Amino acid sequence: MDLQQVSILKDGDKCMVINGTHKGKSGIVSDINTSKTGHITITVTQTTGIKFKTLGKNVVVAN
Incomplete structure (x- = not known):
């Protein structure tokens, strides 16, 4: 699986969790939501x- 670090996530992207x-x-x-403090939270299915x-x-986007 080819992994690529991307700063902008989109709905429908395949991803792999690398921390947490x-x-x-x-x-x-x-x-995808951005909190008041600026942190991006996402739901992964x-x-x-x-x-x-x-x-x-x-997370990193997986191609």
């Missing part, structure tokens, strides 16, 4: 249908 609680999991990016939230800085 969900490290090692992958899925499809959705529900795994192939099993399970969803989790993580910070945008913890």
Whole structure:
């Protein structure tokens, strides 16, 4: 799997979590939000249908 660090995430991107609680999991990016403090939060939906939230800085886009 070819991995690429991207500062701008888009809905529907395939991603892999490289840091944090969900490290090692992958899925499809959705529900991108920016908090008042400037942190980007995203929802990742795994192939099993399970969803989790993580910070945008913890993921890389997978091609």
